[in-house]
Amino acid sequence: xxxxxxxxxxxxxxxxxxxxxxxxxxxxxxxxxxxxxxxxxxxxxxxxxxxxxxxxxxxxxxxxxxxxxxxxxxxxxxxxxxxxxxxxxxxxxxxxxxxxxxxxxxxxxxxxxxxxxxxxxxxxxxxxxxxxxxxxxxxxxxxxxxxxxxxxxxxxxxxxxxxxxxxxxxxxxxxxxxxxxxxxxxxxxxxxxxxxxxxxxxxxxxxxxxxxxxxxxxxxxxxxxxxxxxxxxxxxxxxxxxxxxxxxxxxxxxxxxxxxxxxxxxxxxxxxxxxxxxxxxxxxxxxxxxxxxxxxxxxxxxxxxxx
Amino acid sequence: xxxxxxxxxxxxxxxxxxxxxxxxxxxxxxxxxxxxxxxxxxxxxxxxxxxxxxxxxxxxxxxxxxxxxxxxxxxxxxxxxxxxxxxxxxxxxxxxxxxxxxxxxxxxxxxxxxxxxxxxxxxxxxxxxxxxxxxxxxxxxxxxxxxxxxxxxxxxxxxxxxxxxxxxxxxxxxxxxx
Numbered sequence: 511x512x513x514x515x516x517x518x519x520x521x522x523x524x525x526x527x528x529x530x531x532x533x534x535x536x537x538x539x540x541x542x543x544x545x546x547x548x549x550x551x552x553x554x555x556x557x558x559x560x561x562x563x564x565x566x567x568x569x570x571x572x573x574x575x576x577x578x579x580x581x582x583x584x585x586x587x588x589x590x591x592x593x594x595x596x597x598x599x600x601x602x603x604x605x606x607x608x609x610x611x612x613x614x615x616x617x618x619x620x621x622x623x624x625x626x627x628x629x630x631x632x633x634x635x636x637x638x639x640x641x642x643x644x645x646x647x648x649x650x651x652x653x654x655x656x657x658x659x660x661x662x663x664x665x666x667x668x669x670x671x672x673x674x675x676x677x678x679x680x681x682x683x684x685x686x687x688x689x690x691x692x693x694x695x696x697x698x699x700x701x702x703x704x705x706x707x708x709x710x711x712x713x714x715x716x717x718x719x720x721x722x723x724x725x726x727x728x729x730x731x732x733x734x735x736x737x738x739x740x741x742x743x744x745x746x747x748x749x750x751x752x753x754x755x756x757x758x759x760x761x762x763x764x765x766x767x768x769x770x771x772x773x774x775x776x777x778x779x780x781x782x783x784x785x786x787x788x789x790x791x792x793x794x795x796x797x798x799x800x801x802x803x804x805x806x807x808x809x810x811x812x813x814x815x816x817x
Numbered sequence: 818x819x820x821x822x823x824x825x826x827x828x829x830x831x832x833x834x835x836x837x838x839x840x841x842x843x844x845x846x847x848x849x850x851x852x853x854x855x856x857x858x859x860x861x862x863x864x865x866x867x868x869x870x871x872x873x874x875x876x877x878x879x880x881x882x883x884x885x886x887x888x889x890x891x892x893x894x895x896x897x898x899x900x901x902x903x904x905x906x907x908x909x910x911x912x913x914x915x916x917x918x919x920x921x922x923x924x925x926x927x928x929x930x931x932x933x934x935x936x937x938x939x940x941x942x943x944x945x946x947x948x949x950x951x952x953x954x955x956x957x958x959x960x961x962x963x964x965x966x967x968x969x970x971x972x973x974x975x976x977x978x979x980x981x982x983x984x985x986x987x988x989x990x991x992x993x994x995x
Contacts, residue, residue, distance in 0.1 A: 512898050531901075538885065538902040546910065547938040550888040580888075810902070814894030 513811050517629040517636040520645035521686040529687060533655050535807035536800070542579055543802055553582035553813055557612040561603070562639070563589040563619045568774055568798060569639050569648070573616050576805035585612070600624060601631065608632050614812060617641075635812040643677045648808065649773055650683035652801040654691065656793055657728055659800070660769050665692035670722045670764075671713075672754060673732025673781055674703040680773045681732055685711050698722035699732075699754060700744050719754050726764045730771045731756050734780045747780055757783040761791065769793045824969060825990035830950070830981065833966035834863070837948055838870035840964050841917055850915045850943065853881040856932050857903050859921030862981040863950055867919060882907040884918075889931035911940035917964075921979040923949040926960035951990060953977050 513528055521529075542550055558577040562570050570586060577584045587607075589595070594603060600619065607615065616637045617625050622644035629636040640646040657664055669688050675681045675697050688695050689712040697708065698716045709715060716722035723729050734750060744750050756770065770782070770791045778784045787794060825833070845851055848871065855864025861883055868881040883906040887893060893900065918932055929947060936945060948964035953971040967990070971977055974995040981988050 535899075535902050538904045541905050542888075545938060546940065549938070551934070552888040552893055556894075807902075810888075811899050814896075814899070 516812065517625070517638075518647055518808055518812065519625050519629055519636065519638045521647050521650050521683045521690070522645065524647070524687075524690075526690050529651070529654065529691065532651055532804065532807050532811065533658060535811060536651070536655050536803040537659070539806040539810070540800070540803045542806070543799070548579050549581060550579065551581045552810060553577070553580040556580075556582040556614070556813055557610075558582045558584050558614045558616065558809065559607055559612045560584065560586045560616040560639070561607070561618070562587070563594065563600075563617075563624075564640065566618060566639070568801070569618065572798070572801040573637075573639065573648075573805050576802050577614075577809055579802070580806055580809055582613075582809065601627070604628050604632060608634060614809060637808060637812070640679055643679055643682070645683045645686075646679040646773075647683050648801070648805055649680050650687040651808075652797055652804040653680075653684055653730065653771060653773070654687050655800045655804055656771065656797050657693075657769070659796075660793060661727060664688065666694075667727040668694045668696065668725060669728040669730060670696045670698060670716075670726040671730045671732065672698045672719060672722060672756070674735050675699050675708065675732070676703045676705045677735055678732050681730075684730065685713055689713070696722050696726070700750065702744065719756075720760055720763055723756070723760060723768075724763045726768055728769050728771060729756060729761070729764055730773075731781045733773065733775060734777050736777065736780075751780050755779075755781055755783060756786050758785060761786060771797060773797070820994045822992045823989055824992055825967060827986050827988040830966070830988045830990065831985070833950065834866050835870060837964045837966060838867055838874060841867070841946075841948065842871060842874060844946070844963070845915050845917075848875050848877055848879050850913060851879050851917065852909075852911065852914050853879065853917050853919060854884050854907065854936070855881070856918060856920045856928060857883060857885045859979055859981075860919040862983075863921055863948075863979075864919035866981070867917070867948065880909065882909075884932055884935055886928060886931040886935055889935045891927060891931070905935075907939050911936060911942045913943045914940070916942045916945045917948050918945060919948045921950050921981070922977050923947070923952045923960075923962050923965075924955055924977075926956045926958035929960050930958050950979055950981075951977055 560573050574584045614635045616639050618639040619641050622642035624641045625636050625638035671681050695713040697713050772794050853864050853868045855861035885903045885905045887900045946963040949962045950966035952965045952968045976993040978991045
């Protein structure tokens, strides 16, 4: 089996069989991270560059660990310490990196479509690690791996996604993926944060949090993007928390074996109560562990031969 | 017309495995620190049979595991198609263990080279031995088997197919003309 594209730009155009292939491969890769010697020689001599124009701890570290466990060499570039501060454009930066002949470039950028631009320009494989409010495919893949692992399937499950849907690339990639895999997706959030026409993606929109999570198999809480508060999308954080926080009280409406997910970083007490984030239903840290496996699988599947 | 020749039937496969089980016990002087590891895919059912036989002979459970060597292959990135990765299951350190690697057919030896590299990542075994049902020759690396079901000199254009499944009566080894 083989991925049809040299790049991983988003979930929208990724066929279901390829999602299955990535998840199956990732499931087999998990064991490597549990060994005493957490390394296999597969990507020896390959170079992976991570190019991050936005802050990140989880995703960048996860990609770097994934590459290192496959024996690839990694170079990390973040905008604040690169020539970007001297005014170099994205395309010039990319062309210069290309000249040093890496094999895979992982990019995060605040502009939607940044990864797409590089993919069209460079011969290297490009992995989108988040582009603006557009897509974050590896997050959706690790979320789907976590759901599949915990529930044994994705098809037929009810997944509630709650929070700032409009600004969330995590929500967008997950909606594409989960719908494709046959889940029922319910989304919920303040009216200002629900994009108009989102029903066309195949989701059900719920205005009340209680309705959204009733009988859910999976509740996925999104990070309240505090940096966007200035734009007056919502009156106050306290009011947001009162209506859209997952807590001891409303979680009872979901199925007994519900799993609670969050892409991080968590704003404790805003979108999720601390005792829920740390509670028995929470799989937040498993998501992080699965992130390494999913990224290893992608690096493996995108590497190598041209024949 | 392709011609298939059955070289081992279910009974002779079973007899060979019984003999190999005894040889493994003899060479290792019992089951202390003994671990049987099957190489995916062909080695896995054979490793299960050997584990079963050795446990029955000695009246004690012995440890076993499963190894996928794909990530250690020397040709893993040379083609456009990425071979599928299956699960490796070795949930114990191999330090000071006596490891018997099991595969169905020993051919070029490259799989065994990859398997040995993989095992070293799980600790430092006291010894690694190799058990194969068929040794068909044509080695490309200095590797030999310790326990052999049958030596079967074959031509390069022939294919040796080993079938070992839960339905034991269907077990067989067939030489297929390429």
